[in-house]
Amino acid sequence: MSSLKFDVIKKDGKARLGTLMTAHGPVDTPAFMPVGTAASVKAMTPEAVRETGAQIILGNTYHLMLRPGAERVERFGGLHEFMNWPGPILTDSGGFQVMSLAELRKLEEDGVTFRSHVDGSYHKLTPERAVQIQHMLDADITMALDECTPFPAEEADARRSMELSMRWAERCRQAFRERPGYGLFGIVQGGVYPDLRESSAKTLTGIGFDGYAIGGLAVGEGRELMFKTLDVTIPHLPSERPRYLMGVGKPDDLVGAVRRGVDMFDCVLPTRSGRTDQAFTRRGTLNMRNARHREDPRPVDPNCQCYCCRNYARGYLHHLIMAKEILAATLLTWHNLHYYQELMAGMRDAIAEGGLDAFTAVFAAEQASGDIEPV
Amino acid sequence: MSSLKFDVIKKDGKARLGTLMTAHGPVDTPAFMPVGTAASVKAMTPEAVRETGAQIILGNTYHLMLRPGAERVERFGGLHEFMNWPGPILTDSGGFQVMSLAELRKLEEDGVTFRSHVDGSYHKLTPERAVQIQHMLDADITMALDECTPFPAEEADARRSMELSMRWAERCRQAFRERPGYGLFGIVQGGVYPDLRESSAKTLTGIGFDGYAIGGLAVGEGRELMFKTLDVTIPHLPSERPRYLMGVGKPDDLVGAVRRGVDMFDCVLPTRSGRTDQAFTRRGTLNMRNARHREDPRPVDPNCQCYCCRNYARGYLHHLIMAKEILAATLLTWHNLHYYQELMAGMRDAIAEGGLDAFTAVFAAEQASGDIEPV
Numbered sequence: 001m002s003s004l005k006f007d008v009i010k011k012d013g014k015a016r017l018g019t020l021m022t023a024h025g026p027v028d029t030p031a032f033m034p035v036g037t038a039a040s041v042k043a044m045t046p047e048a049v050r051e052t053g054a055q056i057i058l059g060n061t062y063h064l065m066l067r068p069g070a071e072r073v074e075r076f077g078g079l080h081e082f083m084n085w086p087g088p089i090l091t092d093s094g095g096f097q098v099m100s101l102a103e104l105r106k107l108e109e110d111g112v113t114f115r116s117h118v119d120g121s122y123h124k125l126t127p128e129r130a131v132q133i134q135h136m137l138d139a140d141i142t143m144a145l146d147e148c149t150p151f152p153a154e155e156a157d158a159r160r161s162m163e164l165s166m167r168w169a170e171r172c173r174q175a176f177r178e179r180p181g182y183g184l185f186g187i188v189q190g191g192v193y194p195d196l197r198e199s200s201a202k203t204l205t206g207i208g209f210d211g212y213a214i215g216g217l218a219v220g221e222g223r224e225l226m227f228k229t230l231d232v233t234i235p236h237l238p239s240e241r242p243r244y245l246m247g248v249g250k251p252d253d254l255v256g257a258v259r260r261g262v263d264m265f266d267c268v269l270p271t272r273s274g275r276t277d278q279a280f281t282r283r284g285t286l287n288m289r290n291a292r293h294r295e296d297p298r299p300v301d302p303n304c305q306c307y308c309c310r311n312y313a314r315g316y317l318h319h320l321i322m323a324k325e326i327l328a329a330t331l332l333t334w335h336n337l338h339y340y341q342e343l344m345a346g347m348r349d350a351i352a353e354g355g356l357d358a359f360t361a362v363f364a365a366e367q368a369s370g371d372i373e374p375v
Numbered sequence: 376m377s378s379l380k381f382d383v384i385k386k387d388g389k390a391r392l393g394t395l396m397t398a399h400g401p402v403d404t405p406a407f408m409p410v411g412t413a414a415s416v417k418a419m420t421p422e423a424v425r426e427t428g429a430q431i432i433l434g435n436t437y438h439l440m441l442r443p444g445a446e447r448v449e450r451f452g453g454l455h456e457f458m459n460w461p462g463p464i465l466t467d468s469g470g471f472q473v474m475s476l477a478e479l480r481k482l483e484e485d486g487v488t489f490r491s492h493v494d495g496s497y498h499k500l501t502p503e504r505a506v507q508i509q510h511m512l513d514a515d516i517t518m519a520l521d522e523c524t525p526f527p528a529e530e531a532d533a534r535r536s537m538e539l540s541m542r543w544a545e546r547c548r549q550a551f552r553e554r555p556g557y558g559l560f561g562i563v564q565g566g567v568y569p570d571l572r573e574s575s576a577k578t579l580t581g582i583g584f585d586g587y588a589i590g591g592l593a594v595g596e597g598r599e600l601m602f603k604t605l606d607v608t609i610p611h612l613p614s615e616r617p618r619y620l621m622g623v624g625k626p627d628d629l630v631g632a633v634r635r636g637v638d639m640f641d642c643v644l645p646t647r648s649g650r651t652d653q654a655f656t657r658r659g660t661l662n663m664r665n666a667r668h669r670e671d672p673r674p675v676d677p678n679c680q681c682y683c684c685r686n687y688a689r690g691y692l693h694h695l696i697m698a699k700e701i702l703a704a705t706l707l708t709w710h711n712l713h714y715y716q717e718l719m720a721g722m723r724d725a726i727a728e729g730g731l732d733a734f735t736a737v738f739a740a741e742q743a744s745g746d747i748e749p750v
Binding site: 038040042043044045063068072075082294297311313315319320322323327329330 | 413450
């Protein structure tokens with residue numbers, strides 16, 4: 001019996017409509033989690049993030065342990081209090097970003113030693129320390145420390161890496177302190193090797209977690225291999241627990257993964273794109289820096305009800321970008337997060353009605369149709 | 376009879392409590408106008424600006440004529456529509472920033488020719504063109520084109536400069552198109568020379584404007600000379616019309632100028648300071664980058680009711696600054712604008728009760744008292 005309640009309300013094919021009950025409130029699944037790396041969803045107030053429809057956000061253990069430090073966040077009453085986000089928070093374990101951002105990494109059985117990219121100081125992340133840090137941050141969902149297997153990797157290397165992650169997962173489970181509404185997720189590794197993925201999923205299920213993440217994907221293997229890996233992994237995960245595809249993805253990745261039974265996602269794409277002039281729409285992505293938007297009085301998406309589209313013309317957004325105004329990042333991030341949340345809400349509604357196939361067909365046709373014609 | 380209604384409701388010494396009725400709503404005076412240079416009050420949504428208590432904002436003709444261009448703003452329905460600010464807007468004439476920002480300026484009787492700092496293109500600003508641009512922007516309050524006399528200036532130079540501004544003021548008056556709720560303000564020049572200021576004030580009064588600005592101050596002359604110039608200028612302005620001290624200033628400048636009969640102000644200080652880690656409080660200015668705030672759980676000002684102080688600790692703001700998060704600029708700008716609006720509201724309440732002397736004494740004592748003691 002998990003201390004993190006999860007109800008699957010309805011199924012449509014392999015897709016599931018569910019609700020996850022955390023200590024800081026409910027999360028309707030399939031859910032997309034905006035990324036709040038350094039205790040801020042970049043360019044947004046927490047109220048604006050909530051207004052887009054987001055119920056849960058993600059914090060990065062690697063960034064927070066280095067600055068401001070987990071102990072400091074704990075003294076401020078935890079991450080919710082520190083950053084003024086009263087809703088649920090999932091934190092990653094730090095493992096992925098140690099590998100991608102830190103210097104002088106040394107990976108051993110016990111854990112990983114590295115130098116901070118912020119100030120050059122030395123740090124060690126062990127499974128126990130990763131869990132402890134996430135407790136200090138007061139994460140509703142704690143992620144087990146893993147090694148994100150690089151792509152490509154030989155099968156023997158992928159196996160060694162996955163097996164280390166499994167031993168670390170067991171240590172995380174031991175270190176995790178159970179409390180109602182709080183949970184620990186294990187992370188399936190194994191590269192693109194079906195046998196390894198199956199073995200990893202079964203090992204984690206044997207240990208027993210509150211949820212199961214699929215890691216090591218969206219690292220260059222391409223969509224086909226990503227979806228294939230989901231297909232060979234998900235059948236080996238317990239159906240009554242949430243499944244989380246880490247670091248994914250583009251809108252069509254989300255649709256394809258939900259259809260394969262994934263319940264949770266996170267990705268920097270909507271926020272990062274908002275700071276680099278990109279706007280997601282049902283009809284594809286727009287580069288708002290493009291001069292063709294200069295005189296355009298229409299919103300980014302005439303069918304969108306977000307704060308940006310209700311109040312601002314494409315021509316104004318283009319102007320803000322050219323004038324290097326901070327508001328450009330805020331408005332485009334707002335729109336993009338809203339787009340992602342609407343996409344998830346649309347899938348939830350479709351699953352509720354058993355209409356995910358029809359939803360998917362309309363989604364694909366709209367994405368392929370290109371931007372609405374110029375004025 | 377002006378088409379811009381202004382009522383002086385109460386006087387306390389030389390200070391006035393008033394209401395200005397513009398085409399886009401009322402402005403309670405004394406009023407502080409946040410600066411929205413390039414069709415955005417930097418780092419803020421318009422709703423956030425309004426939430427600080429601001430009723431009117433300022434737009435910069437120089438910036439807007441170069442980018443996105445006055446004609447384009449007009450095609451978008453004017454500046455209110457373009458930037459989603461439904462309230463009153465005052466635009467400056469562009470003259471001041473042509474002198475401070477543009478290259479290759481050439482000042483002639485007819486107007487000023489210059490090269491854009493944005494793209495190097497050539498432009499000419501005449502009194503008629505400055506008024507026309509502000510009409511295209513749909514400014515509730517249009518400012519006459521003037522030459523901002525440099526400081527220091529010999530009396531003969533200050534006179535020549537002021538007299539040119541007076542001839543331009545007359546041409547602006549001729550070019551201005553009267554509409555209910557819209558008005559044109561003349562600008563008193565004359566450097567720090569009392570006779571020139573008197574002459575300029577009388578010339579403008581003779582022409583007849585909807586309001587009178589005092590220009591060419593806060594350019595290096597110091598507070599004493601600025602206040603002295605107000606003292607010799609304001610008696611020559613019509614008491615039934617609003618008075619606007621341009622580009623001022625620090626909190627104690629505002630208090631001193633209100634006491635001398637000024638009704639309106641604008642300054643980049645609260646917004647620019649918000650982007651450079653400074654927070655205004657009743658007890659002086661705090662540099663939030665300072666490490667002493669790192670562990671501080673208190674808000675910037677425990678007595679402040681702004682969005683920033685209601686929700687965020689000093690330690691969090693310090694963290695956002697160190698992590699270079701955009702939200703730092705938004706939160707500190709929000710707080711600073713709220714501080715300025717509260718200061719103006721405090722002065723309006725004090726004037727209403729005939730208590731501006733007592734208000735001033737408390738204000739000065741608090742400013743001198745230094746930051747609240749560390750935790």
